[in-house]
Amino acid sequence: MGAMEIAGLTVRIGNRVLCENLSVSIPPGEIVTLMGPSGSGKSTILSHICGTLDRQFEVSGAIRLAGMDLAALRPEDRKLGILFQEALLFPHLSVWENLAFGLPSGISRKERRHRVEAALADAELDGLADRDPATLSGGQKARAALMRTLLAEPRALLLDEPFSRLDAALRDKIRQFVFDHARKARLPTLLVTHDIADAQSAGGPIVEVEVAGQASQQS
Numbered sequence: 001m002g003a004m005e006i007a008g009l010t011v012r013i014g015n016r017v018l019c020e021n022l023s024v025s026i027p028p029g030e031i032v033t034l035m036g037p038s039g040s041g042k043s044t045i046l047s048h049i050c051g052t053l054d055r056q057f058e059v060s061g062a063i064r065l066a067g068m069d070l071a072a073l074r075p076e077d078r079k080l081g082i083l084f085q086e087a088l089l090f091p092h093l094s095v096w097e098n099l100a101f102g103l104p105s106g107i108s109r110k111e112r113r114h115r116v117e118a119a120l121a122d123a124e125l126d127g128l129a130d131r132d133p134a135t136l137s138g139g140q141k142a143r144a145a146l147m148r149t150l151l152a153e154p155r156a157l158l159l160d161e162p163f164s165r166l167d168a169a170l171r172d173k174i175r176q177f178v179f180d181h182a183r184k185a186r187l188p189t190l191l192v193t194h195d196i197a198d199a200q201s202a203g204g205p206i207v208e209v210e211v212a213g214q215a216s217q218q219s
């Protein structure tokens with residue numbers, strides 16, 4: 001797995017600067033946290049990395065993954081894993097089918113079954129394979145969403161406040177689970193959060209993004 005680099009990223013909308021000259025390097029297996037108040041542009045930065053940012057934003061600078069400029073790849077070819085506040089599981093598919101959905105095409109049925117079953121066991125979801133995702137608890141949904149994302153073999157992981165809807169008791173457990181898997185898979189990981197406890201628990205550098213502008217790598 002290669003590093004993700006954000007190099008001199010500036011994002012503007014109209015006459016507002018959302019992010020100015022942001023440079024961050026995320027080695028494989030490291031979690032960098034982007035922190036900042038609401039409206040400072042954190043989700044906008046993630047959208048730009050994914051290639052889903054509206055064209056009315058003006059962007060300069062580069063995002064590289066394993067040395068390759070992501071701008072050269074169509075959004076659907078970037079192979080990025082993303083987790084949102086809501087665990088976005090397909091409601092019409094079972095838990096098993098949700099996980100299998102992430103798998104790369106071209107693998108045998110036997111291998112599919114093996115990978116999904118191993119992921120279900122890893123996330124302590126075995127026994128829930130046939131369930132409708134709506135019947136899962138918040139923690140089970142979060143673990144299922146992570147497993148589906150990892151089964152797709154992403155080259156980097158983007159986390160957009162994925163713990164903010166979880167209650168305090170569950171939150172610490174789930175974030176350790178997500179961070180441990182990100183490190184184990186050697187994924188460069190970018191976490192967006194308001195919560196200093198999330199950032200501290202990620203254990204990597206914290207980048208502060210301020211409203212209307214400046215960003216700097218702190219540690």
Ligand SMILES: Nc1ncnc2c1ncn2[C@@H]1O[C@H](COP(=O)(O)OP(=O)(O)OP(=O)(O)O)[C@@H](O)[C@H]1O
Nearest residue numbers: 013018036037038039040041042043044045054056
């Ligand atoms: N289409 C748009 N036109 C104009 N301004 C926009 C547009 N989309 C977003 N913005 C502005 O860009 C700013 C950054 O939004 P963004 O959602 O990236 O912030 P954020 O730091 O992720 O906030 P939050 O923590 O609340 O999710 C906001 O002030 C928002 O109002």
